[in-house]
Amino acid sequence: MKRIFLTGVVWFLISGSLAASVAPSALLRYDLKPEEIKTVCKAAKEKSESDLKTLVDVPVQTRSFDNTPLALENALAQYADEISGPTFLKYVSTDKAVRDAAHDCEVDSEQYAVEVYTREELYSAIKAYVDKGGSLAGEDKKLLEKILLEFKRNGFGLDAEKRAQVKELKKLLIDMELTFGKNINEYKDHLELSRQELEGLPDDFVNRLSITKEGKYIVTLDYPDYFPFMENAKNDMARHDLQFKFDNRCSTTNVRLLEDAISLRYRIAHLLGYSTFAHYVLEDRMAKSPERVSEFLSSARKKLKTKARQELKERLELKAKDMGKDQAKRLDVWQWRYYNNQLKKLRYDVDQEKIKEYFPLEVVSYGMLEVYQKLLGLRYEKEGDPDRWHADVELYRVFDAKTNDLIGHFYMDLFPREGKYKHAAAFTLVKGRRLPDGSYQKPVSSIVANFNKPTADRPSLLTHDEVETLFHEFGHIMHQVLTRAKYGRFSGTSVARDFVEAPSQMLENWVWNKDVLKSLSGHYQDKTKKLPDDLLGRMIKAKNFDSGLRYLRQNFFGAVDLEYHTKPLADTTALYAKLMEEVSLIPMTEGTHPQASFGHLMGGYEAAYYGYMWSEVYSADMFSRFEKEGIMNPELGLLYRKLILEPGRSEDEEEQLKKFLGRAPSDEAFLRSIGVK
Template sequence: MKILYSCIFMVTSLLVITCSGNNNVVAGRGATDSGERMHDLTQLNFAYTPDEIRSICDQEQNRVNAGIDAVAGLDLSTVNFDSGVLALETALAEFSAGLEPVNFLKYVSPDPEVRDAADECEQAIAKLYVDIFAREDLYKVVKACETKSQNLGAVQKRLITEYLDEFQRNGLELPLEKRKQFIEKKKKLVEITTEFDKNLVEWKDSLIVSRDELDGMPEDYIKGLEKTEDGKYKVGLSYPEYFPFMQNAKNADARRRLQIKFFNRGGNRNTDLLESAIRLRHESAELLGKKNHATFVLEQRMAKAPEKVLSFLNDLIAKLKPKGEADLAEMLEFKQKDDPAATEILPWDWRYYDNQIKKEKYQVDQQKIKEYFPLATVNKGMFEIYETLLNVDFVEDTEAPRWHDSVLAYKVVDKKTKKHLASFYMDLFPRPGKYGHAAAFTLVSGYTRADGSYQRPVSSIVANYNAPQEGQPSLLTHSEVETQFHEFGHIMHQVLTTAPYTTFSGTRVKRDFVEAPSQMLENWVWNKESLSKLSGHYLRPSETLPDELLDSLLKAKLANAGITYLRQLFFGTLDMTYHTSASVNSTAVYEKLQKEIMLIAMPPGTQPQASFGHLMGGYDAGYYGYLWSEVFAQDMFTRFEKEGLLNAKTGADYRHWILEKGGTVDPSELIKGFLGREPNNVAFLESIGLSVR
């Protein structure tokens, strides 16, 4: 549930929601010689060869350098917003537009050589951004524009401030020698994070199990597994294979062996890379006079300081620990039915017994439930809900270019004006070398072009649900329905933007707010009326989720919520601990904090942090943002609860205040504008089963 994207101010191009969300796949270097950028989906190109990618990457770097040189050479006495800051913004926006498609192929291309070439290009771009924001001549131009900004509008002033901050945060106020050290460290970080990501994507391992060790697994799962020559089965580490196994396989030792493999993805090399990144981030922050990396990062977030984040996390940990302890006690009771001598819940037990409790105590059988959530039905119902709320239509675009036959493409059309606003893709099934999680990628950012027209945004959901099998469509668990709804919320945030500048486009908002719009929309999949729209049995489409299953699902919403939220609090605390330190033994810290906070031991002989991609993908000192955002998400939802989940007026206000403005206004003002009051945490605490009295 991330947002991946290539951000203008991104030193590590494309990262996980760090700059906001995604990669960007823009117009094939279908851009013309005159520098025209793509304005139509048909101009996208996903069929580049590796050599073409390298050529485009070089061309675009030459182009942006020429544009930036022109800005840097302006007379400081006569430069103004349009000739200086806006010209710089335009050069970088067009650079991003020319290369976003290329970068995106790193995550989705079926061709490993194309992925490698895109990866090389992404590294080169990230290093170029470091160089751009280390240019003193450009910095002087922006400073000169600031001195003449009195009569500018609020968004223009905000853009100048963003650029000044970015230059300063890239060492422009440092003495020359320290500036060189800073730049060297930033470029090394680019190499480290890129290698970490590549190692994870290319990691291959599986567990060989006998048919007996698949006891508890549904037949459709077993049918989908690859078989060995001697008749055994390979259980892979992709989400559609790993998580169902951990939730349903009765053989505890098989679960243990699979979890150890899963928690060793990335291996020793990624652990070393993570620890190097933590050290380099700290050293870079110190060069800028900051206490640590978290202090540096949080200055630009809603939270402002590590102390405030840790207070937020620790307060929730204290409130949720009793619930977590009660959850584990109940799980142990269930485990003792299988093993009377059991005295604790082991790391490979909790997902299994969480599932058993939901099945036996709440009659929530995910295997039965998923029969009512064929992917096509979920998407159809999801589209209807979003169309009603946001006053748009989604029209399938069968002519759009695509990178794989299974990919779907759609246009977003405004219901009132009939204007084609944007487009999006859905790439929903696993394949070798593809990005392995669920994320929303920006392929083309929306912004006002030089001729006054608006660049249509293009985005893509990339996910990994079970692919259709013979005689059976792709079926989603309720959790996956929630994921799809969440990621599509990110897509709407990206494509309904009206922000004039790429810097503020779509999900380019403060990181600890960026999840809130999508998290709020998750509430629809816990509503009876919505679930009837989203469901329909795959063999009997008119038969929606039965009331008894629906009621059971809703009753089980907070089952084992203590452990679920303590897990998130553990990740947030781990991240802050890593990034308030000069250097760490990342495995020892992980082991200590997991036991202290989540109350379950780390699997022995593992290094889960080696696959904790958030920490190398833009969420460094930012993982707390998932829970921080949820406070605002649940508060915003109170308006829909009061006025109706399909209330078009409330949806229109949501589109106007939360989705369209992007980063042009501070999130606290957007929330206040939508709610008509200051936000509070009452709805959030109630949503996780905590009393507010």
């Protein structure tokens, strides 16, 4: 599942200290030992405390924007800079002790943010500046508004006793959320199967599996094993067993954590005067209210269900031929990927294993960078031997193609390993922002993904879905690295959560263009052999053959998340099962607890998962302009860079869209793009 990485409830995306003209390798350390991580994090907090004391001590009569709201912004941004490297190691280090120390630092930093925004002396200082009646405009005005909103959302306006309760509950919630995610990252399990039980899997998949002393093949729950297995394994029981384990990841720890967190969220929302936690969350989002989100999801569901029911019927017909009519009354969760894949092969002669041969990671990456360079007016330059957290990692510099100015850097960490973050995500390591000396801090970001590692006889080969994922995450990287926002809290992908996916979703469309796909392909045995025209045409024709069920599944995730955060409940499993069958048309497997590994619910997307579909409406609308004016139109690409990627949240998201589209956005392009009338 494509996802941008955002931390906790208060802090911005993790950033890191970087002088304007120095390469990240000179200042970001990835070789820290556990004790060094503790020392760095402690020192960062002490520096922040010193900066905040200086702010508080300013006499009322001399308070100004620079020494009060801006001083608060700079102190917290610098603190986030200092803890960037240490906390990032939680997601990429191979050393568990390092990951644990980084986790502790992250918990402490999140809780520190809550403490800062519940301090009476800081609020009084900001209020004293406001009471002087100064006039602000643009990003400065927006900064002050967001600071005041942050204080309000942490209890100012309540009496001291209630504010103290909010603080303690939020700190407890942060610990739960980060522990939930850590449990998922650290979780390990597998199936041990005979060679016969692997029937249907391609030889290259089988050949890279580990084998036990008893001759059994080990299939893990990691994505490079899970997805190919669920799509290709003929053995229905084997698929059931792997899915059962997959949907029970962390069930013994995380179900309780989630339910306790939901309860805490309700208490926090009610203390702060909100009807539900969803009302609290959505106050600062484009949607503004859960009622509007519910209407959006309900309306989309009605439009999707006719197509989805027809798709379900077709897959059940295929299952009936395979297993008999008496076994084809429903499509179970361990069957839908398999029959989806088989139907695609039958109807369109599209075999993902064959397609993979034309998408070596090295060729795709090179082609992708070429596309982004031409479209956005950039030049990328790979560094030879940078400091990095693992030998697999690559580092690139980003330059403006016209001025040759250095803009920022990005890392690519694309292969799985022990203890690594298990999904695909874009991490901000250094936020672009204006520093106190007036210079602009160069942004640094990293893609963290889990594609198949090269083997002795084959390079890393990507499915078309994985090519799309890479384009998506790199879209986030460009949003982060190309930012020109003045302040860290508005930098890059620090936009409203229900807009954050739109810029990168828009860029996914390039991997459905015939000419672009040709440029991204090259058979692993002979790179001059591009994806054949007939296969390419069938792939594009098959784009929407499962869009009904696929988008209903996304709709379900948004619906269950919203229900969790708008209605008090004691049993997250029962509600998950009820809504999964009602909305997605595919039932949850009895005895499983998929919500225990639904990381978004505790990773910044709580009451906000709807944002994936919400954003896609905007992304399709933006892409409609490229369809009309040219998919590789460099002038339009530069306009997209200037109006959508550079502002971050320094401008309201709807205004950005109106400027780029020349009108208010609509859902017509989205529905057309997924084949729904």
